Amino acid sequence: MTTKLETLQLALQTALGEGAAISAALGEVTVVVKAADYIRSMTALRDTPALAFEQMIDLCGVDYSEYGEGTYEGPRFAVVVHLLSLTHNWRVRVRVFCPDDDMPLVESITPIWRAANWFEREAFDLFGILFDGHGDLRRILTDYGFIGHPFRKDFPISGYVEMRYDPDQKRVIYQPVTIEPRENIPRVIREETYGTK
Known part of the structure; x- marks a missing residue:
C-alpha cells in the first residue's frame, strides 16, 4: 500500500520528468527545478490533473551565501514557492536557484x-x-530612496543611511548612519545567590 506522500512523489516525477530533483523529509516534499525549466514545471504543477496545485501559498527569496557555516558551494540566491492542492489536499515546496549571483534572475510566475x-x-x-x-x-516594503537589499547576508546591520525628522527644516531628512558599530558581549552573572533574594 502506498502512502499519500509516495503517491505525490510519483505524480510529481511523472509530470516533471528527470529535470526535477524530488525529495521528502519530515512529511514534506521538496522539488528543485532548474531556472530554464521553472515556468514549464510550475505550469505542469498547476495544470496536471494528478497534481492540481491550484493555489500558491507563499513565495520568498533565500540567500545561501553563508549556508552550512560557509561551506556551501552552490548558487547564492534561490526562490522558494509553496503550493497547495485543494483537490488532493497536499502541499509541495518548489525551489529554483538563480543561475547568476551578480544578477539573480528567474521568470515571474504571476501569469500562472x-x-x-x-x-x-x-x-x-x-x-x-x-x-x-x-x-x-x-519596492514594496522599503522606502523609495532605499539603497541595497536588507535581507542579503552582506547587508550591514546598521544600514547605510538613517532618516529623522528635522524640526528646523520641518521635514524628514536622510543622513549617513551615525551609529558607531560595537560588539555587545553579554554580562555573565556568577554570584551564587543571584535571584534568590
Missing part, C-alpha cells in the same frame, strides 16, 4: 498565479532577485 505579484515584489525588495516578465517590479 496572480497571487505571486506582491510576493515577488517583496523578494525583489529584500533580496534583489529580479523576476523577468513581472508587470510592476518595484
Whole structure:
C-alpha cells in the first residue's frame, strides 16, 4: 500500500520528468527545478490533473551565501514557492536557484498565479532577485530612496543611511548612519545567590 506522500512523489516525477530533483523529509516534499525549466514545471504543477496545485501559498527569496557555516558551494540566491492542492489536499515546496549571483534572475510566475505579484515584489525588495516578465517590479516594503537589499547576508546591520525628522527644516531628512558599530558581549552573572533574594 502506498502512502499519500509516495503517491505525490510519483505524480510529481511523472509530470516533471528527470529535470526535477524530488525529495521528502519530515512529511514534506521538496522539488528543485532548474531556472530554464521553472515556468514549464510550475505550469505542469498547476495544470496536471494528478497534481492540481491550484493555489500558491507563499513565495520568498533565500540567500545561501553563508549556508552550512560557509561551506556551501552552490548558487547564492534561490526562490522558494509553496503550493497547495485543494483537490488532493497536499502541499509541495518548489525551489529554483538563480543561475547568476551578480544578477539573480528567474521568470515571474504571476501569469500562472496572480497571487505571486506582491510576493515577488517583496523578494525583489529584500533580496534583489529580479523576476523577468513581472508587470510592476518595484519596492514594496522599503522606502523609495532605499539603497541595497536588507535581507542579503552582506547587508550591514546598521544600514547605510538613517532618516529623522528635522524640526528646523520641518521635514524628514536622510543622513549617513551615525551609529558607531560595537560588539555587545553579554554580562555573565556568577554570584551564587543571584535571584534568590
